[in-house]
Amino acid sequence: MKTRLYTPGPTMVPEQVSLDMAAPIIHHRTPEFSKVLQSCHEGLQYLFQTKNPVLMLTCSGTGAMEGAVVSVLSRSTLTLVVRGGKFGERWGEICAAYGVPFVPLDIPWGESITAEQLEEALAANPGVRAVCLTQSETSTGALNDIKTLAAVVKKRNALCLVDSITGCGVHELRVDDWGIDVAVTGSQKGLMLPPGLAFAALSDEAWEAVKRTDLPSYYLSFAKHRKSWEKTTTPWTPAITLLTGLARALEMIRSEGLEKLWERHQNMAEAMRQAVRTLGLPLFPRVPANVQTVIALPEGLEYSRLSKQLFNVYGMKTAGGQDQLTGKILRIAHLGYLDDGDIVAGVSFLERALADVGWKVNSGEAVAAAQRVLARTPAAQ
Ligand SMILES: *Cc1c(COP(=O)(O)O)cnc(C)c1O
16 A cells, blocks of 8 residues: 655655665765765755755754754753743753753643734743744644744844744745744655754854853754864764755755745645635644644544544554644644645545544545645646
């Protein structure tokens, strides 16, 4: 059976990327590999829309979050952590692990933080020098408006750290223009690669903070990575194979163009959301990110039965909820290497699996709804 990943990481890997990664391994201290690195450097600066170096770390996305905390913050940096799901909470857990003092700003899961809420919290805590945000809160499906929020943070002269792990490569992200101080992502989300790499883009102000930090770090030290970056090399043995794939994936992103890529994700997401509404199912987040469609499962629609049916019978891998959302939501991701055909297929499988588990479905109605949205724009890519 053909298996398709409709999960918010890992995501599907393009055939050409897999083929490049299947080539015989090359050595990392060679001019040949420097070329790969150079191409990754340029591609990442385009992806993050920054003129500064974008660091490449051998770890999953969480490693870049941890690297950001230990390299940019200090024991005395009072930090505001916005928590509206598992990943917002993770920023706080990393701060706690390293003794960085933080104030939590909790919002209900599924909500997005508003500029007013952030302004209020910053006014109430004038000592705050850094703010940790999440662009796309993958655990709930909510989107946060980073452009507006970063402007609020900068007005207060605090550092703005953004987890864009599923935002990057899906939603508009402009590190330099928006005044973001740290943006991080990982390889197995919008970048269409296997897990194992993470990336961090820093502003000039964040690089100044790196010089002042009193927190211990070694493997994830951004200062060490920056030094090597300047020489188009890496401080340790890099994940050579994954970086070879990264160069190809970034080339694909560049040739599509960021605006088109954001628009493709917007269209695919709108088509899936329209299909879900047609099926009579409510969406969970108030302001949904284009990363995934998160369904609030109504009474009588059991998560484990539906997700098993989707996977075992149709090969469609989806994700569920964690913690307080366990059993309450179904997450259908559509980021990375997907096109209109994958959306139509996904909606079709969803219709059939719902009917299989006894949910009333008018066969073909949701597919038609998705088709109408997709047909409004020229076919993707
Ligand atoms: C996946 C994800 C992470 C964690 O990344 P890992 O690669 O699993 O370490 C963090 N934040 C968000 C928003 C994510 O989607």
